[in-house]
Amino acid sequence: MTRYTFRKHEHLCGRLRIQEVFSTGKAVNEAPFRLVGKVMELPTVARAQVAFSVPRRYLRHAVDRNRMKRLMREVYRLHKAGYLERIAAADRQCAWLIIYQGRGTMDLAETQLKITRCLDRWMEKHGF
RNA sequence: CCUGUGCAUCGCUCCAUCGUCCCAGGUCUAUGGCCUGGGGAGGAAAGUCCGGGCAGCAUAGGGCACCAUGCUUCCUAACGGGAAGGAGCGCGUUCGGGAACGGACGUGCUACGGAAAGUGCCACAGAAAGGGAGACCGCCACAGGACCGCAAGGUCCGAGGCCUGAACUUGGCAAGGCCCGCCUUCGCCAAGGCUUCGGCGUGGCAAGGAUGAAAAGGUGAGGUAAGAGCUCACCAGUGCCCCGUGUGAGCGGGGCAGCUUGGUAAACCCCACGGGCUGAAAGACCAUGUAUACCGGGGUUCCGUCGCAAGGCGGAUAAGGACGGCCCGUCCGAUCCCGGAGGGUAGGUCGAUAGAGGCGGCGUGCGAGCGACGUCCCAGAUAGAUGAUGGAGGUCCUUCGCAAGAGGGACACAGGACCCGGCUUAUAGAUGCACAGGCUUU
RNA sequence: UGCGGGGUGGAGCAGAUGGUAGCUCGUCGGGCUCAUAACCCGAAGGCCGCAGGUUCGAGUCCUGCCCCCGCUA
16 A cells, blocks of 8 residues: 655755745746646656745735645645656656646645646646 | 623644654664664744843953933843832722812822923014013003083193104215315214104003913002012922921921022933943854964065164154044054965854742742752754544534524634843733622522 | 835825925816817815824834835845
8 A cells, every 4th residue: 555645855945946946947827826847857766846836925824824734735635646656667866846837725635636637738848 | 690891821733544844762774774762833923112041252451432221119131121119190989078178098191300400492472472572452640731521520732751754064075175284075884862843642560351272479558750579477388407207209386588580401401310332133153275464584655763875773754454332541553475374155063941940838028039949851843843534522703493403604813943031012711819880689 | 134215186296394295297177279289277186004192283203013125144
């Protein structure tokens, strides 16, 4: 049985790396979400690293920002297996940045729908 | 019992599964995986409004500037915070009184040093808005005269007075004239108030009216031409002195004085007290690594000085720089080469979680607090850990139902980022205590 | 995290040292025109971000909040 985990080495860290993804990655917009991704070498055993961002501009309270990031993390944790397999098959590594740009908070089901559709479109675009 | 106010405490609970950060231990195929155990957001974690710890830089000293505070005593590491008290201003109850008002009690608010050190401002209205000012109406007096009226009295003119507009007088200037030191001018300037013309009735008063937020103590009597703290009595207020009382702010009582001196300092300002500057993006270390600040030596240049010169000595003087606001004052001194020693960015580790710590009862103080004792270890992330799903319970709302109950929905404000003490702001609901009001019962 | 600037009619902005809140554009009504624009005449529209305080009087001064913009790794 596979375990649905999301540990530290799967987080995308570092100022320079995030800046690189931001400036040179390809983006996919889906409703309130925006996925910026790039196929690149990463210093980790994981097949992909992800960062989640919720700007203060859209959600003023830290409680709401934390909640949205937790929901996004939860969705990624439960659905990442399929995508990672396809990347492993191609023997590549990816860096993703998921940004929330909605005004209010969402529930888990809606977040799941949007993020999975977002990832599907990105994978399709990059030929996995 | 209900409602309100204030203070204090709490602020959903439990179970299962999956997931996550830290610590300890173990294990494997070791940038990681797995197992076991333990810990994992708040009363405001927030706003960043104050105060400290801590860190670095600066620091011979003095002055100015700047910032902040402002009744007293105390608490505190400190504070612009807190406690107790004083004074002032309200509100309520009650007592006295015809009322105005005063006393007592309770309760709330207060940036509450100085306006008699100086400066500024006080629009509009109003006569006048601050050298104790000013005269619109008003009140009173005034040589002499005219008019009205039987009279009481009333109305009008205005001598003396004031203004100095014109003439005038005196002086100066300018231009012109001649007999050359005097004269003249529709000329100009300054002064004068003797003369003429012209203009204003003149003087006293601050009681009353009217304006305004505010009009220069209030009431009564004397006094006066009319009046006025002009004088007196009482009251209010100011300053000084004495006595009692309190640690003190003050409070109570008595005496003297000038007899009255607006408001504004959240206007400048004065006084007292305090403040060195910068903040964890502070700062320390590691690996990589070498700009140039620094230190030592040498050369060249500049300035001063000694010397006939070669050259020597010094960086006091000059330009400039540092003492991160300015001044005095103190200190440094341009550039090139060689050697030594070593910075910043990005990454990592520390800083960084045992503390002005929590809890418990005891002692002490009116209280904020303080003291000793016992006991506990309680988040340390760094693109930033607490979430998801299911179930049970609790509270509230709502629909159905006669009821028992059933269905549905909601559970506030809000998430650490170096740490503490406060303040301020947000907050559904629950509990306790105190006070006030209403209803019911005895 | 530390700091700076701002909030005034529908929009963009003035408002020195407290004393009746203004300007331009826009809106509405009328005129001109065959009609529209331009032009001319007139009008409405503000508790000056919110709440307290100082003052006789606050857009302005003081205090506490709310919101917006910018700088800072």
